[in-house]
Each structure stands twice: as structure tokens, then as C-alpha cells.
Amino acid sequence: MEISRRSLLAGAAAAALASNVKIGVASAQEKVIRFAMPQDFTRIYTFVTAEYSQGQRDYISLINGRGGINGYTIALDVSDHGNDLPRAIEAYERAKTQGAVLVDPLSTPVARALVPRVLQDKINMVTAFSGRSDAADGTVFPYIFPLSPNYWTQAALLIDFFRQKDGDLKGKKICFVHIDTPFGKEPLPIVEKLGQKFGFELQAFPYTPPGNDQSAIWPQVRRARPDWVMFWGAGVGQTVALTEAIRNGLPMDRVSSSVWLSQSDMDVVGRDQAVGVLKFDPCESGREPKVIQDILKEVLQPGKGAGPEDKVGTNYYNYGVMLASVMVEGVRMAFEKNPNGPIDGPWLNQGLVSIKDFTLDGFIPPTTVTPEDHQGGGMGRVSRWDGEKFVPETDWFTANQDVVWEEIKKYSQEFAKTGK
């Protein structure tokens, strides 16, 4: 039989594909709890996903390597939705048929699109640092779990830090430089309200996405002579913002950012250039924490790491560890509540809303999730870049939650009424 070049190539391609397909269906006897992790590895959130996912996978390997929980191991189904809604919905539906009890899409548009489905299907969706901020209201969003301080809380906490430093914000000027997207604008209502409450003047400076040229924005910020600056973006927009702030001579110890600023960003800006810049920190950074040491010893050393070793302990890696640990704590609590299952979405949901004062040996702030509060208490801290690492500037704390929850309730009630 003569084999044409075309059929040879097609055969080789099919063989190559087949060798990469994982058979993911577990047998009925297998004691497995499935988490679906369709995330954006290739388009918009590429600056964070690889490190975040690596942290999640390494933490789950650590837990599974220790025998899992109650004899059950966690199966992570990691896939790429590329921030594309049809692909994300397809991945979600596939996860549903395979018995996933939790999904973590790490994407605001995907999370927003999945809200009606997960509420209907009773599958728990984690929306840490993404999705709807009003999903903190568990009474309206029972299956949606931010499990971390939302953007409103982050902004409110930074403002309180400024107040702690200056004693009083009356008559001060705060510039808010943000990417001109719904995410970038999100903290504006909170900061405006806090401006009225504390008497500071707010000036907002939006830049167009992705923010690779902000040369006309930062001279305006400089000339406004702000007392404090908050910059709110992600990816290249963050590194450009920080670089322009430096080039405009703004004092770094008066410049701050959200959760989206990492060591990797400092490598782009120049580690020694940005000394003093502040950020919101949701968990410990670096390799010193016990959990990271455990991962290095029990997962990385035996060669079971999910990615490059030099990324272990970066901010985004640690966020992944943080969120995976809260998910696993939810599983642990679910077994405590209902040891005999059945293992499904509502079962895990009971566990997640029973998490109380969970800190993972001090790696994260005390986190308490209740049926009403899916944010987990809204604690975090402010850290300062010292040229090598982010050093805590405060202890874990939360602030201005009255204003934040007013906003959460306003939007969640709107969703309850209109479904939007």
C-alpha cells in the first residue's frame, strides 16, 4: 500500500494528539473529588495564570501526596479557555458531566457569564480577584465564592492605610490612575464615597487598554501634586504605570496598587527602581512560609512540581496556593459536616460556608466564610517593595467594610431583582 505524504502527516498528527489526551473519567470506586480549572493561559490573563495555576497544582499535589482528605484525592482538571466565552462554557459543561463540584475560571468575563449556570447547577464557582464584587453576598449568590478581598475592599483598605499614615485625609488629594475597563473603574464608587466621608479630593485618570503607552497620563498626575496615588490595572498596564510614575519623579512611598503587582513586574520595571512602592497583599509572599517550604520539600524535590522552581514563592504563585488551600479547607469542612456525602456541589457548599478562622499556619489572614459573607472577612495587608521582596507594612486588617457592604448589597439586590 502506498502511503501519501498527506496521509502520513495526518496519521502522525493524530498519533501525537492521541498521546496527549488524558483519560479523565474516574471509575465509580475511585475516591476522587473533581475541581475544574478552565483558565486563560493564552490570551488576556497570561500575566498571572501560569504562576497561579502552578501554585494551585503544587498545593493539591502536596495534599494528595499526603493521602488526600478522608481518603479522597483531589483531581484538578486544568484546561485553557483563552478568555473565550464559548470555550469556557464548553469547558464548564464538560466539567459538569464529569462530576466537578467546583470551578475556578480566573476571569471576570467568564465568571460573569457562568453565574446563572452555576447558580442553577449548584456547582461552586471560585472568583478570587475576578468576577463580580457583589458576589460576596452569599444570600444572593449562594454558589459563588470570591474567598478573597474584592476590589472594593482592597481600595477601602488602601485608603485606610493612607489615613493611618497621615492621621487625617481632610484636604488631601488622591489620584486614581486606572485602566479604562469595568475592572479598572470598579473601585471608583467606593473611593468617591470614602472621599466624601474623609474629606479628601479624588482625581481619576483613566488610560486606554492595554496601557502600553501612558506617557500623556502621568505628567497630568504629577502636576496634580497628589498626596497619594493608586494605580489599578493588570499585566503590561501595571509595569508601564509604575515606570511612568518613576519617570515623573513621584515618590514611590506614596504610590500604591491593588493585588495585581508582583516580583515578576518588578523584574520588568527594575527591582531597584521601584523601591518603596506599596501594594495590597492577600497572603504571605516569598518562600519562607511553612506551606511553601513543605511544597519545596514534598513536591518540588521529588520532581513532581507543576512548573519552574524559580516561580515558587512569587506573589501570583502564592495566590494560587492560597486559593487552593481555602478550597481544600472547604472539602475538609464538608467531610466534617457530612462525612458520607454524597459528594456533590451542595455538599462542598456546606463545607465552604463553614470555614472559620482558617489561616494555613499564618500564610493567609484569618478567613471566615459564612452563608452571608463569601468574601471571607475581607482581611489583607499593605506591603512595600524593598528591592528584593514585598515586606509587610501592616498586620492583617480590614477597613471601611460598612461602605463596602453597602455597595455589595446595592448591586446584589439589583441582581436579585433583575438577574443582571
Place this chain on the structure above:
Amino acid sequence: MDYILLTELAINGVFVGLMYALVAVGIVLIYKTSGLANLAQGALAMMGGYATWAVASYFGMPVWGAIPIAIVLMFLVGALIERLALRRMIGQPVIMVIMLTLGLEIMLRGLLPGIFGSAVKRLDLGIPNAPIFLGDFLINRSILIGGTISLAMICVALVFFNSKLGVMMRAVSDDQTASWSVGIRVERAIAIAWGLSSVMATVAGVLWGATQGIDWSLSLLLIKALAIAILGGLDSIPGVLIAGVIVGVAESLASGILDPLVGGGTRDIVASVIILLTLLVKPHGLFGREHIERV
């Protein structure tokens, strides 16, 4: 109205515009030789940035040492694009060849971050970030140096087109068949144009990469470059120079004047408005040649 701020924005806009114009020169080089609008110029700038970073990182070289190597590599890449892709398109409608360059742009945007990783890469040219103050005016040092280098490169392109090789390439642009008939190797001329265009893109990629870091978003320079090339006239290098300054200053001032009025986001609209207005009012741009055909 803060006139000091506006003056400062205008001055910085001049240098930013020159940096954009460097990308546009690549488009003009190819158009002048082959009558083709190269929509892959943004991706070539991105590729030049990645190439410089890769040479510096993988061979442990200082960036200034990596730049000449990347320039040579990118010249070869440009020439190869002509040899492997464009030459096969001879005889096809021009629109299909333009679509080919667009396909190349999209492919490179996905391919390079796929190969080198999608995280933003640092390209340190050693330019200090400390601002230069002239009285109350701040001059962005990085943009000042970037704009000056861009101006020098554009002048080199201008001189090149008056050289023997440049005249040959202009002849190819005017009439390919006639050029063939007098012994000019048209394919070679077009390959050189693509090579030189890639060199310009590499310098632009390095300058912008030093300003914003290296990642896929460098390819977005295409839109600004197209606005400048169209406004200047697709076949005029002095036109590109002037249009670059106009676009840079207009964008910068729009951001300072209009953003506070409408809540932001006007900067990137400027390039689109310039493209539209130029095509509607003066399709050949400020300095473009009007082609007259006698029938």
C-alpha cells in the same frame, strides 16, 4: 487651562510621535518598493524586541551588544518573508497579498508569546528613569532618547532612498515590468526592502520595549504606524516624519484636554480619527504621490 502642562505634553508628544514614525517608515519602505501596505509591521517590531531580548538572555550579552545581532537576524527574517511567502503570491491580486501580511501579523502575535512565554520581558538599555526638569517642564528621558534615535534612523532611510540602491528600489516601485526589462532584479529589491523594514521595526521594537517591556502588545504599534503612514502619504519618508510629530502631539494633547472633559480614553481614538479623516479628505496623505493614469 494649565499651559505648562499642555506644553510639556506637546514636547513629549513630539518624541513619542517620532518613535511611532519609526514603525511607519517600515511600512513606507515596503510600499515604495512593492506598492504593498505591510500590515505585519507591528508584529515585526514585536519580533525585533523579542529577538533582542532572546539574544541578550540566552547568550548572556549586554543589550547594546545584542541589538546589532538582532538587527542582522531580523534583516534575514524580512528577506525570508519575501522569499518564502510573497514570491509565491506573484500574480495574485494585491488585496490577497495584503491579507497575507495581516495573517502574518496575527500569527506572530500568538506564536512569539507562545515560544518565549507570555510574561512581560524587561529590556534595559541603561537609560536612567530619573526625569529631566527644564524649569517647570519635565522631559521624559527615555522618550527623549528614543525619539532622537528614531529621528536619526528616519534620516538614514531618507539618505538611503537617494543612494544608488535606493534609486533602484524606487524604480521597482514605479514600474516593475520596466525594471525587469532593464535588468533590475525586482525580487531582490523587494527582499531588501523587507529586510530594511524589519531592521527599522527592530529598532522601534527595542526603543518601545525599553519603554514598556516586551510582550505581544508591542504589535499594537501597527495602528499608530498606519495612521502616520497614511497621513504622511504612504510613499513619503519626509511625510512620515511630519505626520509622526502631528500624531504624537495630537494624541498627547487630546489626552490632556479631552480626557478630563469626557472621562478619558481619547488618546487611542486620535489615530483612528486621523486615518478616517485623511482617507476622506486627502486620500494620498500630506506628501503622497497622486498616481495619474492616462486612458
